Amino acid sequence: MVRNSRSKGFTLIELLVVIAIIAVLIGLLLPAVQKVREAAARSQSQNNLKQIALATRSFEANHETTPPIFGQLRGSGTSGSVFYHLLPHFEQSAVYNLGPDAARAQPLKVLRHPADRTMTGDGVFDLPTAAPSWAASTGTANPYPAWANSANTTWGLSSYSANWQVFGDQGARLTKIQDGLSNTIIFNEKYAVATRPSGNPMFGATLWGYGVDPRTIPNDFTPALAVGQYPGDAQWANGLAATSLYVNGYWPRTGFVNKGGPVTTAWTGTAPWMCRCMLRPEFAPPPNNAHCLKSQSISSSGIHVAFADGSVRFISSGVSDPNWSAGETPADGEVIAPD
Secondary structure (H helix, E strand, O other), X not given: OOOOOOOOOOOHHHHHHHHHHHHHHHHHHHHHHHHHHHHHHHHHHHHHHHHHHHXXXXXXXXXXXXXXXXXXXXXXXXXXXXXXXXXXXXOOHHHHOOOHHHHOOOOXXXXXXXXXXXXXXXXXXXXXXXXXXXOOOOOEEOOOOOOOOOOOOEEEEOOEEEEHHHHOOOOOOHHHOOOOHHHOEEEEEOOOEEEOOOOOOOEEEOEOOOOOOHHHOHHHEOOOOOOOOOOOHHHHOOOEOOOOHHHOOOOOEEOEOXXXXXXXXXXXXXXXXXXXXXXXXXXXXXXXXOOOXXXXXXEOOEEEEEEOOOOEEEEEOOOOHHHHHHHHOOOOOXXXXXX
């Protein structure tokens, strides 16, 4: 008797059905995986901001002042950015001990948002000595402050910025924030790198160690600063020279804009801006159309923010300009936190 030795296999139709089922399952799983990744990234960002906020409160408790945006503590000692001064308070003493110039080339995990699509793979940025001009749409300018060795063009990036209106050039006492600690923003998310097709500045990056002490560039202000003088209302009312290092897009700060006089809005009227930015963040804009002086959210639905009381909250993308502005100004009498 002859037996049929052929084994039964999948028919073409059966194979196509299996492939279709697998494709459907993958299609169902991918959104779930993406949501898990987004939730993990948001949680990490929240933890990063919490660590930065607590480091600030620890620093202020020890020194009776916060660090300045950039400069010396109480006008003497080592000059550095707000993040440089905070390094020992988030367990980065080894980096701090390198000094401001060597330290600024180091990438820092606590300053990296895992979903920031503008962050480089190695967490650093190459800043040329002939960078695109921040005062004109063409040409180049040297962005290097006198304290930074321009032979080393590597700078560490940050996905977070400090509120210039709180820290200023001399630091601040948190206990003297008139609008309330829980109403006042001290740090928030921001793209690590931002460019836009037009406007000045057109290019920028959030370099955590960048900055310049205003006392070293006295003639960039009007009226010019006296020896050892910090800028005050007289200077902020006039804004700065457009070519000044103080106004370029490489600082790790937000809440600042080079506009001294009134910029009429529905809520500020004719009051002078005094170089305080009064506008809400850009919410997940394309990286090639982001304003390097503004805040940017990583998520289109909102932005994570650290307040002066150490809390971290997620502010909806529906927040209004007036409410965001109220959160950035520490002493304008507003007591409404951003919604």
